Amino acid sequence: MNGAGPDPATAPGSPDRLYILTGGQDRAEKRTELDLVTLIVSRTESEAGLQPEHAAIVRMCHYPLSVAEISAYLELPVSTLTQLLTELLADRQVEARPPVPAAALPDVRLLEAVMNGLQKL
């Protein structure tokens, strides 16, 4: 992931590929692509000096948690949370594990893994 140039992985057939990150007035060039199912993990144990919302995120992400789950637990709209996460990512307080990249069609091995997992339900 880097900020140079357009993302070549842009899926064909989705012309209006939007980034969840909204606003971006002050961090336009640092825009991070966060999906609802991007997993967030803390990189730090310390919450010293963090704002309460940032601290809450760092605290709950000792184990991986999706953006959607954090949003639900903090009762924050995804767009607001994304802003907070972007700040935490920029300060390297958390890391983001992006979703399995979606090609036009998913990978066969990925589908097999999901099918195996579902069979166990």
Add this chain to the structure above:
Amino acid sequence: MDYRSSDPYASPYGPDIPAGPRREDVLPASATAAVKVVIVGGFGVGKTTLVGAVSEIRPLTTEETMTQAGVGVDDLAGVEHKTETTVAMDFGRISINEQLVLYLFGTPGQQRFWFLWNGLFEGALGAVVLLDTRRLEVSYDVIGQLEERGVPFVVGVNRFPGSPTYPMAELRAAMDLEDSVPMVDCDARDRGSCRDTLLTLMRYLYTLTTASPEPQ
């Protein structure tokens, strides 16, 4: 793990608001990536019921807020006319294995909620359209929109007691569905039935992938 004075699961907002997952809802540290499937359907069709039937966590709710310019009011250039829309989406989670997690999002199918779809369907494996035979028109629009976006989907027919019992073939014709799109009965309250519907989607995706000359 010992937490000394500060319990990491205590809320900074006070004791009543949980600040994170319950211990049993924590993902393993080995979880490296997630995938998502979207459940689309009209109000009351059983999206949340389906999510709850298969989810390993109690379904959660996330909100998205969007500030939209007034719809269809193009002649007010320069005039601040914005409406803030907040829509809640219920979702659940299934750990596929130690590394991979599947998330299921239920999203309303009505056209005024399509703005939600932009971030949602991007990267999604596919969708399940939950069909309410009492209100076919919602699903009709949904299906058109999915086709336009190139999102693969299957149709689950959640038959409610007292709802019209159309045969599948008749529903397929009414929905103008291609023969290749799988249609299954799906009792949203039943875990096995929901699992089978999801498996139908995966098998369908598998077929599409393996049939594709260039699987990337």
